[in-house]
Amino acid sequence: MPKFSKPESESELERRVIELAGKKLSQLANEIHWPVPENLKHDKGWIGQLLEVHLGASAGNLSEPDFQNLGIELKTIPLTAKHKAKETTYVCIVPLLDNIGLSWENSCVCRKLSRVLWLPIEAAPEIPIGERKVGRGFIWSPSEEQMDNLRNDWEEFMELISLGQVESITAHLGEFLQIRPKAANASVVTTGIGQDGMRKQTLPRGFYLRTSFTNQILESLSKF
C-alpha cells in the first residue's frame, strides 16, 4: 500500500490522524521533500496542503469534500499559544446569484460542515513554521444547536443578498458565521444582485466560521 493512499474508512482515517498528532511540520514536509517556508505570507495554504497529502485527501480544486469516498472535509485550525483558534475558518464562497429557493440543506455551508475532520496546528507566531506541531485531530458533525445557529445566520445573509444588499454586509454581522471578502485582491469582481434588482459587479465574498464557533468545538475535546 502506498504511503499516502486515500483512507478507505473513517476508522482508518482516524488512525492516521492519531499518528500525525505531535509531529512537527518540518518532519512531515521532509518526508515528501517539500521545503519549509520562512513564513506563510506567500504560502497561506501550505499547511493545509501539507496535511492533505499526508492524509491521502483526494485534493484538487474540485468543489467536493477532501475525502470524497467518506464525505469528509478536512480543515486545519491554527492555534494561538493558549491553544485557542487564532483565525476564522473559511467555509465556502457566498452564492450571490441564482440563489432563489436555495435551501439551507442544499447550501454549501451546510453540506461542507456536515462532516469535518478538524486538525488543530500550533500557529503561535513565535514558533518557526517547521517547529510547529500537529495536534490531535478529530472527526466532527455539528450538534442540532450548532446547526440551528448556523442556519439562522445563513438565512439572514441570504435574505440580504437576494434583496440586493450584499454591499451592506460587513464581517460584524452573524453570530457564528460571517461574510468577508474572498478574492486575490479588492479589484476582483463577480456578478451579484444590485439594489435595483439588476445584476451588478461586486467583490466575491466567502462564508467564514467565527473563532467563537471553532473554539466551542475545541473546548469539548482534548487537543494534545
Next chain:
DNA sequence: TGGTGATCATAC
C-alpha cells in the same frame, strides 16, 4: 491586541 477587510499561491 483582536477582528475586519484585504490579500497570496496555484490549477484550470
Next chain:
DNA sequence: GTATGATCACCA
C-alpha cells in the same frame, strides 16, 4: 473568474 488552501496587515 472560480475553485482549492488559508493568513496577512492594519486600525479601532
